[in-house]
Amino acid sequence: MAYINNYREPIELAQGATTASLSLPDGEYRLTLTNSASAAWExxxxxxxxxxxxxxxAVEGTSDQSWPTGSTIYCAVTAGQLNAMANPGESGVIVSNGPPTETPPAVGAIHVSTLATLERACVAVGTRGPEDWLPLSVLPPLNGYEATSAESSYSIERSAKEISVYSPYQQTGAFSVVLTMPAWEASPLGFSLLIEPQPSASVVTKLDLSALLPPGRALVGEAQDFGSGATLDLVGTVLSITTSERVIVSRLILEYGETEVWFSLEIRPAAALPAFIPLG
Known part of the structure; x- marks a missing residue:
């Protein structure tokens, strides 16, 4: 919406007319019409x-009227504009003891988690689903899934964007897991998948992405590998990641086209496990 100072000009406008000649710069304006006696307005x-x-x-509850000779049109702040500034919508602060699991109420809304060890703020950049909450800091994975020799399987909640996969403690060999990913409608902001094989173990993590596909569309994608040492393979709608080292998958980006759904992701070595050193 554009605004301009000291604008007023004569106008004649029939009831129902939707075009007029106005001496204004190009733009969108909210304007007020009044008669020569300043006794009626639109x-x-x-x-x-x-x-x-x-x-x-007839904006803001006014009436579509006929404006005869002597009427004027001008730019002034209206009650509707003042109310919009005083009540900017549902953007606000949501406080809970856990991460956001619901669709944001409005773009710009803030979610604050106050639970010990999970303290964090997120900001809403859309209203399509919980994937539109953008974390403002990084937390360890909040949801962990064990790979097994018999290939375990799990369904991932739409709000679960920080997850981990691990092999059984102190066991060697090959393990696998299938994660059925949710029907995200937008890129899951803050997504991270930490894969943690035990020493002398390997893990195949299969991401079933079929829920992302509307009928009749194909899945295509690419990965940016920053020296992870992992092997990636896409067969149909299942992306398999095979690794014997700790790796982290992040920056999952989704784009929906008319005939296909395109995705990209990054994979890189995960940070080394910390050593705990007693002090004092």
Whole structure:
């Protein structure tokens, strides 16, 4: 919405008319019409291009009227604009004892988790689902899944974006797990998948991405590998990641086209496990 100071000009406008010539710069305006006695008013929205305005009549509960000779149109702050500034929508702060699991109420909303060890803020960048909460800091994985020799399987919640896969403690050999990923409608902001094989073990993590595909669309993608040493393979809608080292998968980006769903991700070595040193 554009605003302009000291604008007023005469106007004649028939009831129901949706075009007028106005001496305004190009832009979108909210304007007020009044008669010569300043005894009647109508608020309109005007989209101006090269001096020609397309009008939306009877805005903010006013009436579409006929404006005869002697009427004027001018730019002034209206009650609707003041109310919009005083009540900017549902953007606000949500406080809970855990990560956000619901769709954001509005773009710009803030979610604050106060649970010990999970203290964090997220900001909403969309309203399509919990995937639109953007974390403002990084936490360890909140959901862990064990790979087994018989190939375990789990369904991932739409709000679960920080997850880990691990092999059985102190066991060697080959293990695998299938993770059925949720039907995200947008890129899951803050996504991370930590894969942690035990020493002398390997893990195959199969990401079933079929829920991302609308009917009739194919899945294509690419990975940026920053020296992870892992092997990646996409067969149909299942992406398999095979590794015997700790790796982390992040920055999962989704784009929906007319005939395909495209994804990209990054995979890199995970940070070394910490050594705990007694002090004092």
């Amino acid at each position: 608020i309109v929205d005007a989209v101006v291009a090269s001096g020609s305005a397309t009008l939306t009549r």
